[in-house]
Amino acid sequence: MGQVIRKIYFCLFALCIVAGIQAQTQNTMTEVIPFKITDGKIIVNATVNGETADFVLDLAGHNALLPEAIKKLRINTEKTGTFSSYQEFVFKDVPVGEIYEMGTLAIGNNTFSSNVPAFILKDEPYLRKLGVMGVLNSAVFRTSVLTIDMQRKRITITQPYRPSYMKLNYRENFELITGFGVVCPITIQGKTVSFILDTWNDGLIHLTDKEFSEWSALYPKGTMQKVSYGYKEAAQEEESLILPETMFVKTKIENASAVKNPSLKRSVLGKTLLDYGILSIDYIHQKIYFQPFDLAPIPESEAKITEVKVEDGKMNPITRQFFLEHIFDYQKSNDFVYNGDKPVVIDFWATWCGPCMRLLPKMEELAEKYKGKVVFYKVNADKEKDLCNHFGVKALPTLFFIPVGGKPIVEVGATPEKYVQIIEEQLLK
Numbered sequence: 001m002g003q004v005i006r007k008i009y010f011c012l013f014a015l016c017i018v019a020g021i022q023a024q025t026q027n028t029m030t031e032v033i034p035f036k037i038t039d040g041k042i043i044v045n046a047t048v049n050g051e052t053a054d055f056v057l058d059l060a061g062h063n064a065l066l067p068e069a070i071k072k073l074r075i076n077t078e079k080t081g082t083f084s085s086y087q088e089f090v091f092k093d094v095p096v097g098e099i100y101e102m103g104t105l106a107i108g109n110n111t112f113s114s115n116v117p118a119f120i121l122k123d124e125p126y127l128r129k130l131g132v133m134g135v136l137n138s139a140v141f142r143t144s145v146l147t148i149d150m151q152r153k154r155i156t157i158t159q160p161y162r163p164s165y166m167k168l169n170y171r172e173n174f175e176l177i178t179g180f181g182v183v184c185p186i187t188i189q190g191k192t193v194s195f196i197l198d199t200w201n202d203g204l205i206h207l208t209d210k211e212f213s214e215w216s217a218l219y220p221k222g223t224m225q226k227v228s229y230g231y232k233e234a235a236q237e238e239e240s241l242i243l244p245e246t247m248f249v250k251t252k253i254e255n256a257s258a259v260k261n262p263s264l265k266r267s268v269l270g271k272t273l274l275d276y277g278i279l280s281i282d283y284i285h286q287k288i289y290f291q292p293f294d295l296a297p298i299p300e301s302e303a304k305i306t307e308v309k310v311e312d313g314k315m316n317p318i319t320r321q322f323f324l325e326h327i328f329d330y331q332k333s334n335d336f337v338y339n340g341d342k343p344v345v346i347d348f349w350a351t352w353c354g355p356c357m358r359l360l361p362k363m364e365e366l367a368e369k370y371k372g373k374v375v376f377y378k379v380n381a382d383k384e385k386d387l388c389n390h391f392g393v394k395a396l397p398t399l400f401f402i403p404v405g406g407k408p409i410v411e412v413g414a415t416p417e418k419y420v421q422i423i424e425e426q427l428l429k
Helices: 002-023 125-130 209-215 271-275 320-326 354-369 385-390 416-427
Strands: 029-034 036-038 041-048 051-057 096-101 104-107 111-114 117-121 134-136 145-149 154-159 171-173 175-177 181-188 191-197 205-207 225-227 236-238 240-242 246-248 251-253 257-260 278-282 287-291 315-317 344-349 375-380 398-402 409-412
Touching: 117 134, 205 209, 209 257, 225 257, 315 354, 320 385, 344 354, 344 416, 354 375, 354 416, 398 416, 409 416
Parallel strands: 051 134, 205 257, 315 375, 344 375
Antiparallel strands: 029 154, 036 041, 041 051, 041 104, 096 117, 104 111, 145 154, 145 278, 171 287, 175 181, 181 191, 181 246, 225 236, 240 257, 246 251, 278 287, 344 398, 398 409
C-alpha cells in the first residue's frame, strides 16, 4: 500500500513539474522586431514623442542622445531628468552634458516607457556615421524578457517569460546592478568570473587596465586588437590575451581572447558572444538564457515579424503610425477626413484608469455585436501621448466615433448604452 501511495505522489509531482514548465512558456505578449547591423552594431528603430529614429542598442550604456536629437525628437528641455544615483556613464567613459526626460519612448507596438531620463552626448561623430540619433540601454525592457538573435537579425520581446524555444536547462542567474547593468558569469578553464553584458564592443571580453594587468600574469599574450573608446570608432590598438577553454552557460567559445580597453570603468562581455547563439535576458526573474542557434526549432508563431493585425469583432490595439496610415494623417492636413471604408470606434484608455478597465469588456461585446459593420480600435494613452495631445485627449476614457468620410464624434466617460445610440444613429444610418 505504501509503495502505491509513493508512486501516486511521484506521478503527481512529475505532473506538477510538467505543468510548471508549460506555464512558464505561456506568454501574454510576444513581439518579434527586426533590427539591422551597421558596422557590427545592433541598430533598433524606436519612437520618441511620436517621432521614429534609429538607435544603437548598448546594454552596457545608458539612454543617450546626440545634441541634434533634442529638436528632431521634440525633447522638452524644460524637463530636466535625473538618474537615480549617478550623473555620468557608470560603465565606460563617455563625455555627456545635460540630462533631460525623453517623454515617451516606444519599441514596437507593446514596449514603452514614459519620462525616462537621457544623457545628451557631447559630440560623437561615429554615431552620426552609423546614422543613429543616440543609444538605448536596458531600461525600456525592464519589465520584459529581451531575446537577441543575431543570425535572424531579430529581437523578441516577451512577457512574462522567455520564448518557448529557449531551454530551461540553458540558463544562469544574473545580477542587475545600478545603471541596468546585467552582470553574468562566464567560465574560463573551470574558473567562473562575472562581467557586465555589452552589445557595443566587438570581441569576447574587454578588460579595464587594472584587470588586464592582473590577467596578464595568468594568460599568454595575443595579437594587438582595435578597440573603441566610449562611442568612438574602433581605431585604438590595444594588447590582448589568449584565453584557454571558455564556456558561456553550456556553450564553448572558440578562439577566445580578452583585450585591454582603458575607456572602461568595468570589464564587459562583448558582442562576439552573440555569434555563438541566442541570448534571452529575463529582467524580472534575473535569469539569462543562452543556447546554440540550432538547438531547438523556432515555432512559426514566434518566428515571424509582428505586424498590427486588425481582427473583425475584436478591440484592436493600434499605434500612432497606424492611425496616420489608416485613419487620418494629421501631419499632411488639418481638415479631418476619415479615409477608411468602414466606420470606426476608437477607445483611448490606460491601465491605471479604473473606468477604462471596467469599460473594456463592454467594448469587446460591442465589437462582437457590430462585427462586419464597425471596426473597433483601442489606443493606449500612456504610450501614444503625441496622438492624445494632437486631439486634446486629456480625460479617460475618451472615445471617437468616426463615420465613413466624416469627422470624429467625441464622447468622454464610460457610458456604453449611449455608445450604442451613437453607433446606430450616426455610424450606421
